[in-house]
Amino acid sequence: MEEKGRENGVAAMKACYRRFDPAAYLQYNYTPPRADFTRKDSIVPWKLACLHRAFTEGDMSGELLVDIGSGPTLYQVMSGCEVFSKVLLTDFLEVNRQELRRWLQDEGQCSLDWTPYLQHVCKLEGRRPSAWTEKAAKLRQVVADILPIDVHCSQPLAPDALPSAGADCLVSCFCLESVSPDLAAFTRALGHIGKLLRPGGHLMLIGALGESYYFAGPGVKIPVVPLNEAQVCTSLKESGYTLIRLEVYTLTQDMRVGVDDVTGVFFVKAKKD
Numbered sequence: 001m002e003e004k005g006r007e008n009g010v011a012a013m014k015a016c017y018r019r020f021d022p023a024a025y026l027q028y029n030y031t032p033p034r035a036d037f038t039r040k041d042s043i044v045p046w047k048l049a050c051l052h053r054a055f056t057e058g059d060m061s062g063e064l065l066v067d068i069g070s071g072p073t074l075y076q077v078m079s080g081c082e083v084f085s086k087v088l089l090t091d092f093l094e095v096n097r098q099e100l101r102r103w104l105q106d107e108g109q110c111s112l113d114w115t116p117y118l119q120h121v122c123k124l125e126g127r128r129p130s131a132w133t134e135k136a137a138k139l140r141q142v143v144a145d146i147l148p149i150d151v152h153c154s155q156p157l158a159p160d161a162l163p164s165a166g167a168d169c170l171v172s173c174f175c176l177e178s179v180s181p182d183l184a185a186f187t188r189a190l191g192h193i194g195k196l197l198r199p200g201g202h203l204m205l206i207g208a209l210g211e212s213y214y215f216a217g218p219g220v221k222i223p224v225v226p227l228n229e230a231q232v233c234t235s236l237k238e239s240g241y242t243l244i245r246l247e248v249y250t251l252t253q254d255m256r257v258g259v260d261d262v263t264g265v266f267f268v269k270a271k272k273d
Ligand SMILES: Nc1ncnc2c1ncn2[C@@H]1O[C@@H](CSCCNC[C@@H]2Cc3ccc([N+](=O)[O-])cc3CN2)[C@@H](O)[C@H]1O
Pocket: 014, 017, 020, 029, 034, 043, 044, 068, 069, 070, 071, 072, 091, 092, 093, 096, 149, 150, 151, 152, 174, 175, 178, 179, 208, 211, 214, 260, 262, 265
């Protein structure tokens, strides 16, 4: 009976994602005020600073970085692309993989202009903002593929997607808690993606705290399992990770723009045991 319940919960969640609208989602979360590069307290600059520090503090090794549940966004690999020689993007939906492909193949008609993001990360790296064109070229050079993924499968990627040793680093942003019907499913998914990572490899995990729903388009309301910091730490430990650092951003009133009920954002850097 329990197994049937799990399958129903995951199937219901997958049905929600059939109406996911990448352009609306990007508009809701990746434009001002949540992505305002003129403000120190905006969420996206905070996320980019966490990722920049985590990728450049000298403990990274290896070649392969895999982004789990990329969605239609690229910001999460803009620091990692300077550290790893090969990056794989992944998502459950073809519409998101198409959005990523359009930018990577420089075909135009992208739903969001990533230039301010590239310029901001260049600034974090001590480079002049005009180096964003080199960073864009670097990103296009290191991204080797954009693969389908399902974190509810014990083997989330196709069998031959990764080398047998696994990835050297994983990054995943706002995915697991938004695709899991409950905390147990979130923890299981964390375990599934952990199997893609070599022992000693790092996981960078960004996610929502206290979020019970978000809009992925007009009238497209998707349920989210509300997490607190303690649950995130317990799930990491149960899934075979050692926590290196947890940072939390608490949303100010003006960052609450009606597209979700998220109260905070966590950043985790962890290592696979
Ligand atoms: N089974 C699956 N396996 C893997 N990926 C899957 C699966 N199902 C769906 N997906 C894939 O995962 C999805 C990832 S986007 C999930 C959105 N998360 C919630 C949203 C994000 C957000 C962003 C920014 C801020 N902020 O404060 O700045 C707050 C928030 C909170 N609201 C989507 O790409 C889907 O395509």
